[in-house]
Structures are given as structure tokens and as C-alpha cells.
Amino acid sequence: MNVEALFAIRVRTPRLELGLPTLDELEELYRVAEAGIHPPAEMPFAFAWTDNLRHGIFLDFHQGALRDWRPSLWECHFVTFAGGRVIGTQNIGAREFATNREVGTGSWLGRPFQRQGYGLEQRAAILEFAFAGLGAERAKSGALVHNVASQRISERLGYRMTGVSEVAPRGEPVPHHDYVIERGEWRCPIEIRIEGLEPALPLFGAFPQSG
Numbered sequence: 170m171n172v173e174a175l176f177a178i179r180v181r182t183p184r185l186e187l188g189l190p191t192l193d194e195l196e197e198l199y200r201v202a203e204a205g206i207h208p209p210a211e212m213p214f215a216f217a218w219t220d221n222l223r224h225g226i227f228l229d230f231h232q233g234a235l236r237d238w239r240p241s242l243w244e245c246h247f248v249t250f251a252g253g254r255v256i257g258t259q260n261i262g263a264r265e266f267a268t269n270r271e272v273g274t275g276s277w278l279g280r281p282f283q284r285q286g287y288g289l290e291q292r293a294a295i296l297e298f299a300f301a302g303l304g305a306e307r308a309k310s311g312a313l314v315h316n317v318a319s320q321r322i323s324e325r326l327g328y329r330m331t332g333v334s335e336v337a338p339r340g341e342p343v344p345h346h347d348y349v350i351e352r353g354e355w356r357c358p359i360e361i362r363i364e365g366l367e368p369a370l371p372l373f374g375a376f377p378q379s380g
């Protein structure tokens with residue numbers, strides 16, 4: 170499927186820019202991951218991909234998402250830029266968005282870029298993209314029990330915790346907090362500009378939003 174239109178999308182916050190990466194930018198993202206996302210003793214992800222980081226697999230994960238893109242099943246892995254450099258990623262994905270209007274999100278930042286409010290800012294950006302840009306009704310997120318930063322971001326942005334599930338990234342079960350925010354609960358705390366989305370809306374199974 171021709172996904173070229175996705176590359177024109179830019180989501181801008183006061184300090185950040187989100188967009189799909191060029192190959193060079195994807196390589197830069199890999200180097201950010203390689204430099205470290207979390208202390209080795211902690212695993213923030215439900216799937217422990219950072220325990221076995223491989224250049225080829227990393228690139229294929231991102232490029233494969235575009236190769237496999239269908240309006241009924243998509244994963245959009247935006248790269249996050251601060252001051253023109255790659256600092257991490259913010260993704261959004263959906264299955265059958267045209268009928269259920271539900272998205273899920275996930276993100277990470279390189280360690281040097283954490284604890285500066287960028288995590289909150291990029292999640293706010295993706296929620297505004299989902300609700301105002303795509304017309305989503307609901308957005309889901311989740312965080313392992315020890316991931317205070319991710320939980321704080323969900324709480325500050327108005328998500329509700331809906332329950333606790335279980336994942337086992339390193340074989341042992343770990344509680345996972347499940348969060349949801351509905352369209353009517355979303356109040357964007359910062360100024361966000363979305364550019365270049367309209368020609369790409371059919372790729373998301375979405376329609377132009379009024380206002």
C-alpha cells in the first residue's frame with residue numbers, strides 16, 4: 170500500500186516535533202536506543218526488546234510497520250525530535266479504527282532526554298493527534314507497576330486506570346496498569362499543531378474533523 174502521504178505529517182508541540190523518520194533519522198533513533206533507554210536491571214517494556222537490541226531487527230520493526238500498513242490495522246511509529254535531533258519515539262496504533270475509533274500508544278526516550286517533561290509533551294501530542302486529528306473516541310495506554318514516570322504522565326493527562334493485567338517480559342509475571350482516556354475527558358494542556366494529516370486520513374481509516 171502506498172504510505173507516502175504519512176511522511177508529510179508533522180505534530181508540533183512547544184519543544185518537540187513528531188514525524189516519520191528518514192532512513193538516516195531511523196539510524197539516529199537506533200543509536201539513541203543503543204546508548205540506553207533504561208537501567209539494565211529494570212525492564213519497562215512488556216516485550217523485552219532492549220535485552221537483545223539488534224540493528225537489523227530494529228530497522229525492520231519500523232520499516233515493517235509501514236510495509237504492512239493497512240487502514241484496518243496500522244502502527245505509526247513517529248520519531249520525536251527536540252532541537253532538530255532525535256530523542257526517542259512515540260507510537261500510535263489501531264485495529265479497525267474506522268469502526269471502533271480506539272487507539273493504543275507507546276513511547277520511549279533515550280536516557281539523556283528523560284525527566285525534562287518531554288515524555289508528557291509527546292504523549293499530549295499523540296493524544297491531540299488521535300482525538301483532534303483522527304477523531305478517536307478512546308485511547309489506551311499501560312505501564313508496568315514500577316514505571317512511575319509513565320503512570321504519572323497517564324494520570325496528569327486525565328487517563329483513568331481501568332485495571333491491572335499481567336505481562337512477563339523476562340519470564341516472571343509483572344503487574345501492568347491499564348489506562349484509558351475517552352474523547353470527552355481530553356483537555357490538551359499545551360499548544361499542539363498538526364500538519365499534513367488530511368491527505369493521509371484514509372490510511373488511518375479516518376475522516377476530516379470539523380473545527
Ligand SMILES: CC(C)(COP(=O)(O)OP(=O)(O)OC[C@H]1O[C@@H](n2cnc3c(N)ncnc32)[C@H](O)[C@@H]1OP(=O)(O)O)[C@@H](O)C(=O)NCCC(=O)NCCS
Binds near residue numbers: 284325
Ligand atoms: C516513560 C518516559 C517516556 C517518560 O518520559 P519523561 O520525559 O522521562 O517523563 P517526564 O519528564 O515527562 O515526567 C513525567 C512525570 O514522571 C516523573 N518521573 C519521570 N521519571 C521518573 C523516574 N525515573 N522516577 C520517578 N518519577 C519520574 C516526573 O517527575 C513527572 O512527574 P510529575 O508530573 O509529578 O512532575 C521515559 O521516562 C522513558 O522513555 N522511560 C523508559 C521507557 C519507558 O518506560 N517507556 C514507556 C513504557 S510504558
